[in-house]
Amino acid sequence: MNERIPLLALREVSRYFGAVEALVDVDLEVHAHEVVALVGDNGAGKSTLAKVIAGVLAPSTGQVEIGGEPVSVSSPSVANHLGVASVFQDLAVCENLDVTANVFLGQELRSRGGMLHDGEMETETRRLLDHLTVRIPSVRTPLRHLSAGQRQAVAIARTLIGSPRIVVLDEPTAALSVAQTAEVLTHIERLRELGLGVILISHNLNDVRAVADRVEVLRHGRNNGSFPGSEPHETILAAITGAI
Amino acid sequence: MNAIDSVRDILTRNMRQSGIVIAFIAISVLFAVLNPNFLSPGNLTNIVLQYSYILILAIGMVMIIVAGQIDLSVGSVVALTGAVSAVVVVRNGMPWYVGVIAALVVGALVGVWQGFWVAYVGIPGFIVTLAGMLLFRGLTFLVLDNASLSPFGGIYQDIANGFLNGLLGGYGFDVFTLVVFAIGVVGYAIGQWRTRQGKIAYQQTVESMPLFVVKLLAVAALVMWFGYQLSISRGLPVVLIILAVLIIAYTLITQKSVFGRHVYAVGGNVHAAELSGVKVKKINFWIFVNMGVLASVAGIVYSSRMNGAQPGAGNMFELDAIAACFIGGASTTGGVGRVGGAMIGGLIMAVMSNGMQLMGVPQSMQQVVKGLVLLLAVAFDIYNKRRASVAR
Numbered sequence: 001m002n003e004r005i006p007l008l009a010l011r012e013v014s015r016y017f018g019a020v021e022a023l024v025d026v027d028l029e030v031h032a033h034e035v036v037a038l039v040g041d042n043g044a045g046k047s048t049l050a051k052v053i054a055g056v057l058a059p060s061t062g063q064v065e066i067g068g069e070p071v072s073v074s075s076p077s078v079a080n081h082l083g084v085a086s087v088f089q090d091l092a093v094c095e096n097l098d099v100t101a102n103v104f105l106g107q108e109l110r111s112r113g114g115m116l117h118d119g120e121m122e123t124e125t126r127r128l129l130d131h132l133t134v135r136i137p138s139v140r141t142p143l144r145h146l147s148a149g150q151r152q153a154v155a156i157a158r159t160l161i162g163s164p165r166i167v168v169l170d171e172p173t174a175a176l177s178v179a180q181t182a183e184v185l186t187h188i189e190r191l192r193e194l195g196l197g198v199i200l201i202s203h204n205l206n207d208v209r210a211v212a213d214r215v216e217v218l219r220h221g222r223n224n225g226s227f228p229g230s231e232p233h234e235t236i237l238a239a240i241t242g243a244i
Numbered sequence: 245m246n247a248i249d250s251v252r253d254i255l256t257r258n259m260r261q262s263g264i265v266i267a268f269i270a271i272s273v274l275f276a277v278l279n280p281n282f283l284s285p286g287n288l289t290n291i292v293l294q295y296s297y298i299l300i301l302a303i304g305m306v307m308i309i310v311a312g313q314i315d316l317s318v319g320s321v322v323a324l325t326g327a328v329s330a331v332v333v334v335r336n337g338m339p340w341y342v343g344v345i346a347a348l349v350v351g352a353l354v355g356v357w358q359g360f361w362v363a364y365v366g367i368p369g370f371i372v373t374l375a376g377m378l379l380f381r382g383l384t385f386l387v388l389d390n391a392s393l394s395p396f397g398g399i400y401q402d403i404a405n406g407f408l409n410g411l412l413g414g415y416g417f418d419v420f421t422l423v424v425f426a427i428g429v430v431g432y433a434i435g436q437w438r439t440r441q442g443k444i445a446y447q448q449t450v451e452s453m454p455l456f457v458v459k460l461l462a463v464a465a466l467v468m469w470f471g472y473q474l475s476i477s478r479g480l481p482v483v484l485i486i487l488a489v490l491i492i493a494y495t496l497i498t499q500k501s502v503f504g505r506h507v508y509a510v511g512g513n514v515h516a517a518e519l520s521g522v523k524v525k526k527i528n529f530w531i532f533v534n535m536g537v538l539a540s541v542a543g544i545v546y547s548s549r550m551n552g553a554q555p556g557a558g559n560m561f562e563l564d565a566i567a568a569c570f571i572g573g574a575s576t577t578g579g580v581g582r583v584g585g586a587m588i589g590g591l592i593m594a595v596m597s598n599g600m601q602l603m604g605v606p607q608s609m610q611q612v613v614k615g616l617v618l619l620l621a622v623a624f625d626i627y628n629k630r631r632a633s634v635a636r
Binding site: 054056076077080086088092093094095096097101105106107108110114115116118158 | 496500501508515
């Protein structure tokens, strides 16, 4: 472990739903220029952890630190404010809105007079998509006319609004074809090159090992091992299933 | 995406909107052929006066439907606000504007009441407004002591029955009306031109220049013809000015403001909107307040047109307003719909009612036809959507 202050650190975070222990004393650190994969079986607590970081759920006990400072992430907009942006499984975008509207949803630019500043938002959207090397015919296309991979790319692009430091991606490749998955993985690598800390939650060990610098395993809501991204498939699988 | 795909994309996307305009023109032409009086200046004026309040209701309703809700209470709110206004003006002899303000305040309070239950308690709008439909109808009877109240007379009556005529003179036609319409046409042309330039700047496909000019000229000719018909009848109806101001204001609010954008987001995907930081409860609250206020405007116009308030006023208005939205392309699942579309939808209903009345079609048949048109419009919408999703 290096000496730098982590961008994001969770210290002994627990979350209970009544008697159910979704997370128990979980530790996690994410640094700049780093993709940390969070893996585990169904119900291991991955999505709960993502929601805690994104401010959707409050931790029952434990401490969240951002840039070394203890913070209380009480809502998604507070999380945004603190530089944490998230893409959630399945509910990331509004299909009836166009690309620009989705990218800026909740953080619209206003012109004088309080109206939408469409021109500037479109320019910025195109810049962001270029940054991520996303190819989309027009930023005015409604999302329902885009492929699942393109939608996911838009969801990832929207995390870059307001220059965040940490991006949480919950199963970004779950519903995608092989080619689309490859594209999304390139976008994730671009996020790392841009200097962000990325938390990638995934079922798919191939995806994880393709991009992650570090793999953190959760099992029954607890930390169950930390591996470099180059670790063989079998070792990680063993940690997920509890064989070690 | 290649060129053929993008052309097909534009066609399918605009099919709903242009289809509805074509349907409107076709229905108008049909009635014009069947009945020579249909396009007479007097009757055109009449259509505007007769259905203005439905169009006003449809403006608010389309925002509610876009957000994924529904409002069944607007007919009762029209009656209640008209009744309050009548009590103030007719029974207590206050000036006309006190009645207008009282009605607007009551409308806003109704909206606050319904918005509170929908947004902060979380009861579906369908239930809240179904309750409101009964509640406000009952209150109307209470306010009016079960009896009609009339006449308003004077300025109040002119809100819906008045005309601006002779301000700039003219021989047999009103110059002022024509000037107002000309300004409207020029504004429309500039708006279209800027949209086109914007699309070109973003390298999007636009219709060719001759086609664009032909389209503009056709619209201009149609609008100026309509203006001329009004000007040789009784001049510019006051209620048409109210309606035009509302349509322009709400088109801007829904298409260009952050609030409008968030209304669409809530209707499109409420979870995504919430996670993106859209204040969903606030949006739901304010669309109902807005609907309440617009219903009170419709209540004022209606009571003014009737020159009095009846306990049974506004019955079934909600259904006309909702039908206007759906015929005008609003989606039953929320997230899709435009003020302009709802206006065309409302006009289709208006032209059909008026045309069938002129031809002496019995009330029963009119309802059958209107019901079928609503059903077909939504069926066409669903068919289109299904085809679009297969194409992808």
